[in-house]
Amino acid sequence: MKLKIQQKLDQLNRWRMQKISNRNFLVILAFAVGIIGGLAAALLKGLTHFIASKLQNDIEWHFKYSFYLVLPLLGILFSVLYVRKFLRGRKFEHGITPIIYAISRKSSRIEVHNVYSQIVTSAITVGFGGSCGLEAPIAYSGSAIGSNTGRFFGLQYKEITMLLACGAAAGISGAFNSPIAGMIFAIEILLPEFSIPAFIPLLISAALAAVVSRLLYSEPLFHTATTEWEVEALFFYMFLAVIVGLYTVYFAKISNVVKEWFVKVRNPYNRVWFSGIALGVMIFIFPALYGEGYITIQQILDGQFDSIVKNSLFSDYKNMAWVVVCYTVLTLFAKSFAALFTLNGGGNGGVFGPSLVMGGLIGFAFAYGMNQTGVVMLNVPNFVMAGMAGALAGIMHAPLTGMFLIAEITGGYTLMVPLMLVTSISYLINRSMLTHSIYTKVLAESGDLLSYEDKDRTVLSMMKLRYVLETNFVVLRPQETPNDRKSDIIHSKRNIFPIVDEKGILLGIIYSERLFAILLGEEDGADKTFDKLVQKPNDIIRDKENMEVVMSKMNRDDVWILPVVDEQHKYLGFISKSSVFNKYRALLVRQGHYLE
Incomplete structure (x- = not known):
């Protein structure tokens, strides 16, 4: 069938x-x-x-x-x-x-x-x-x-x-x-x-x-009526952008720390208990952490500035403005841990949503806090939305996505200029301190990231070692002599021979030029065993290494071919620049047609 x-x-x-x-x-x-x-x-x-x-x-x-x-x-x-x-x-x-x-x-x-x-x-x-x-x-x-x-x-x-x-x-x-x-x-x-x-x-x-x-499902994510931004507030938008940008750097770094914590917990159910209990305690103290957190942001956009404290253990202090500001800042940092605990503990979700919520909380705490000083009166909902866009731009390294997302979900492009400033500044701050986003850092470190800024590295990263591995070589045993393998040596089409023991361990190599010199009597050793004639290769390639490392080793020692072994040093074959270049050309052709 x-x-x-x-x-x-x-x-x-x-x-x-x-x-x-x-x-x-x-x-x-x-x-x-x-x-x-x-x-x-x-x-x-x-x-x-x-x-x-x-x-x-x-x-x-x-x-x-x-x-x-x-x-x-x-x-x-x-x-x-x-x-x-x-x-x-x-x-x-x-x-x-x-x-x-x-x-x-x-x-x-x-x-x-x-x-x-x-x-x-x-x-x-x-x-x-x-x-x-x-x-x-x-x-x-x-x-x-x-x-x-x-x-x-x-x-x-x-x-x-x-x-x-x-x-x-x-x-x-x-x-x-x-x-x-x-x-x-x-x-x-x-x-x-x-x-x-x-x-x-x-x-x-x-x-x-x-x-x-x-x-x-017609219910919108957010509903708000945006108002015109004021030129006098541009300085404060830029100040907000710096704060958001620095926070995105903090979030990226703390995400690595939390991930390392959970890696040490081998049992998946122990991760569940640890993350679940910790998350429950955090939500008990900061109810706004429950779920996505969009409800709290919507309430703030609606002008309910005390909503974040209203349904908490500290609801009796909801009318104290500075308590609201401080509690919001604590909720902000708790949100970063709550999101990371959820994801690393075994739950499924992403940091896209938490980025918006954290950015919104920063924008609210900043604008509402500034208003309490009496120095200036800022439009709080506008700063909430600008903070959301800035956090998304910095954490994801996607300023255009952050800018247009907030413009669309707020129903207009009234805030486009502040959004452009906040997203670009936040992105530049994060990018200046962290080359890669939270999504691409791991891939960049392992050599698995496609980067169109460096074509050569991109093409090399697309190669898999097993596709350029060559295995058609005559394998010589350590107790054999050149005379024993004379026929195989003469008829071999390759100019290099691996010497491998009975367990498959690579002992070394020997080149055809030397073997021919021995067989023709130009050099002694026709009856010597290969374990006496073996030569150490310039370097070896591990089967888990990426192609960028492979080419680096070849260029460093100016060699054309190197042996490949596994973690136990067992012989797998050879990799040559010729095979790499052939694959490189094939991938360039494929990239040439990519998204035409």
Whole structure:
């Protein structure tokens, strides 16, 4: 049955290639990906809010503290159980980093289970109070939709990558009802090098996803009436941008620290208990940490400046302005730990949403605090929105996404100039201190990041050592002599011979020039064993090393070929500059067609 289906699919693809060009077919598939991505976004938002409302409705706020201590832990636990019991060993990752890695190293292939697994686990995590966002999971789910759609129709790398980006754009567009931000997100984060035709499929997918999501789940993320910004306030917007930029640097650094903490906890269920209990305690003290945190931001935008303290243990002090400011700052720092504990403890979500919330809290604390001095009166909602855009720009290294996202979700472009200033300054501060964003740092350190700023390094990073490994060499044993292997040596087409013992361990090498000199009597040693004649290679290549390291070793010692061994020093083959250059040319051709 499976063979017949595959045959029918092949026939359909052959007919399609004859009748429809790849470019036009890509546009058709972009329609499909946009619609499915919009459905996925609506499903995720609806499911998450359904779970949250069922757990919270008809419960007086002062009784919720006891539930806050338990619910986040249960959400993380159920998410971990789903992954371990239902996925049964299949790899499950969260965040934007795996999407970028799939483009760089996996030919844009994402496992199909991510279409639904991302939705289920993130809805459980956030619905039960996990302090993270839904945007990264829906972008991952949309990317899986696009990737598997392209693979289903047998498309090539460039088309699959474009559909993957269309899916991610559709996910972000559907989640925020912001098609422009969805499209720019795909370009800034996933497709840093693109051509004008790339806009068309992205526009189609993002627009359709926004339409479908709005039809099925019409509740906007934020609703606010923006007011005109004042020229006199520009200095304060720039001051806010500096604060936000520095905070994004802090968040990136603390995320690495928290990740290292959790790496030391080997048992996944111990991570659940640790993160769940810690999260419950933090939410008990700072109720605004429950879930995404957008409700608190919306209340602030509505002018309810005491809302962050109102439903907390410190509600009796809600009328004291400086208590509100200080409590907001504490909530801000608690949010960074709450989000990271949720994600590293086993919950599924992303830092996209927390970035907005943290930026909003910074903007509120800054503007509201400045107003209490009596020196100036700032428009608090405007600074909240500017802070949201700045945090997103700094943490993600995506200033355009931050700027257009806030402009779209606030219903206009009244604040465009302040948004441009805050996002650009925040981004520049973060970029000056941290070369890579929170999404790309790990990939850059492992050599798996595509960087279009350095073409040579980019192409090398796309190579996999196993594809350039050469194995057609005559292997010599340490107890053999040149006379014993005379025939093999003479007829070998290679000018280098590995000497390997019975356990497969590489002892060294010997060149054909020396062997011929020995066999012709120009040098003594015809009856000497190879363990006496062995030469130490200039260097060796480990099978886990990336190609940039390989070329560095070759250039440093000015050699054309080096042996490759595994972690136990067992011989695997050789790698030569010729094979690397051939693969390099092939990848350049593939890149030349990329996103044409």
